[in-house]
Amino acid sequence: MFAHWCGSEAADRVRLVTTMWDEVDAESDANSMENRLKVTHWNSLLNAGARYVRFDNTPESAWNIVLGIGDTGKPILLKGLYDLRKQLAIKMSEVVASDIVIIVMGTTGTGMSHFIDKLTGMQPEEGPEQLVSYKRGIRAYACHYGRRRFVFVDTPGFTNTSLWQGAVLRKIVDWLGTIYRRSITLTGVIYTHSISDTHDSGTNQSSFRIFSDLCGAEAADRVRLVTTMWDDADVESAEALENTLQDGSWKSLLHAGACYQRFQNTTQSAWEIVLGLGDTKKTLLVQKELVDMRMKLEQTTSGRHLVFIKTKAPRRLGLRRRFRGLY
Numbered sequence: 637m638f639a640h641w642c643g644s645e646a647a648d649r650v651r652l653v654t655t656m657w658d659e660v661d662a663e664s665d666a667n668s669m670e671n672r673l674k675v676t677h678w679n680s681l682l683n684a685g686a687r688y689v690r691f692d693n694t695p696e697s698a699w700n701i702v703l704g705i706g707d708t709g710k711p712i713l714l715k716g717l718y719d720l721r722k723q724l725a726i727k728m729s730e731v732v733a734s735d736i737v738i739i740v741m742g743t744t745g746t747g748m749s750h751f752i753d754k755l756t757g758m759q760p761e762e763g764p765e766q767l768v769s770y771k772r773g774i775r776a777y778a779c780h781y782g783r784r785r786f787v788f789v790d791t792p793g794f795t796n797t798s799l800w801q802g803a804v805l806r807k808i809v810d811w812l813g814t815i816y817r818r819s820i821t822l823t824g825v826i827y828t829h830s831i832s833d834t835h836d837s838g839t840n841q842s843s844f845r846i847f848s849d850l851c852g853a854e855a856a857d858r859v860r861l862v863t864t865m866w867d868d869a870d871v872e873s874a875e876a877l878e879n880t881l882q883d884g885s886w887k888s889l890l891h892a893g894a895c896y897q898r899f900q901n902t903t904q905s906a907w908e909i910v911l912g913l914g915d916t917k918k919t920l921l922v923q924k925e926l927v928d929m930r931m932k933l934e935q936t937t938s939g940r941h942l943v944f945i946k947t948k949a950p951r952r953l954g955l956r957r958r959f960r961g962l963y
Contacts (some may be wrong), residue, residue: 639681647684649708651701655691676783721758724777726787728811731776733820735787737917738910741808742828743843744793747864751828751899752777752788754906774811786910794843802942805846809922809933816923824858824913825851825920828899829881831863831874841885842941848889849938852921856892860909864899 642650654673660666674688682688689701731737740748753760756779775790789811792804812822827847829840851859863878882896890896897909925936933939 642681642686644681644684647681647686649705650681650686651705652678652681652686652688653691653701654688656693657690658693680780720756721761721777724756724758724779726776726778728774728776728814730778731787731815731818731820733818735778735785735820736823736915737787737789737815737820738824738826738913739789739791739808739812739822740826740828741791741847742793743830743840744795746793746828746830747899748793748828749790750901751826751862751864751906752790754901754903755779755786755788755910757903774807781907781911794846795839801843801846805850805938805942806933809850809926809936809938812920812923813926816919816927821917821919821923822855822858823915823917824860824910825855826860826862826909828862828864830865831877831898832865832869833877844885845941846938849936849941850920850922851889852924852937853889853892855918855920856889856894858913858916858918859889859894860913861886861889861894861896862899862909863896864901866898867901 652673654670657666674682678686678688687704689704691697691701740751742748750760752758756777758777773792776787777790778785778787780786791808794801794804827844829844833840861881863874863881866874882890886894886896895912897912899905899909922936922938925931926933934943
């Protein structure tokens with residue numbers, strides 16, 4: 637993130653400084669860590685012109701570092717804070733098989749984009765989440781952690797109408813099908829659910845059923861079911877909902893190998909969830925159905941559930957109108 641914020645054009649204004657050398661017991665270990673930093677995390681910024689310096693915990697050492705920068709000013713130093721989203725965004729064609737690809741899904745308003753923002757350091761987009769989600773479609777963002785490149789895929793949220801669920805599902809499966817045809821598989825699938833919701837509504841259950849059918853039992857160990865917005869929740873109500881979800885609609889997927897985790901609205905918490913997935917990659921059920929079995933969307937397991945919802949909806953609406961006429 638720091639490297640993206642600075643940008644390569646301002647790299648010569650950057651000093652990468654190691655501290656606490658007076659507390660090092662074994663200098664050989666410190667030297668080894670110093671070298672690892674230079675060839676891994678700091679490599680790209682150093683190659684772009686940044687410099688590495690040791691701070692020896694003295695005023696003289698501190699001033700040497702500061703004065704060594706000189707008086708050249710570059711206003712683009714924090715440019716990345718404003719256009720980082722543009723820098724990290726990649727096209728589907730730019731995703732490669734060696735990437736750690738993680739897709740984030742959920743219902744609208746549960747913090748899918750916010751979760752990715754915490755991972756990447758991007759600033760939130762302006763506008764109501766539902767409108768931003770509708771306009772955005774599927775977006776992928778790439779960032780490096782250590783020597784690995786992670787690609788986080790942001791998706792539109794499911795809402796409370798079967799028509800919109802169908803539109804979202806089609807966008808997601810089209811993306812998944814396209815990358816699978818290029819021999820790219822996923823490391824993780826994250827499903828977000830706001831813990832501030834007071835109950836597990838029918839809409840949430842329906843959306844999760846589609847999500848579960850999309851993943852399939854064989855890829856369940858690649859799934860993380862994540863509750864969000866704990867900092868806005870009443871703890872007692874939130875913990876009650878947490879138990880309801882795990883013992884109810886989430887139970888079968890958890891038993892198949894999915895893991896449940898809380899997102900504590902911090903960068904550290906987000907990365908703990910992501911890194912906990914490891915490097916294993918698997919094919920989702922819907923990818924096998926669409927590509928290997930050459931099914932149409934409505935023939936897939938997740939698609940059939942959506943068709944069932946759409947055929948039931950008009951009937952329920954007619955019944956409601958009939959009952960209304962009795963009073």
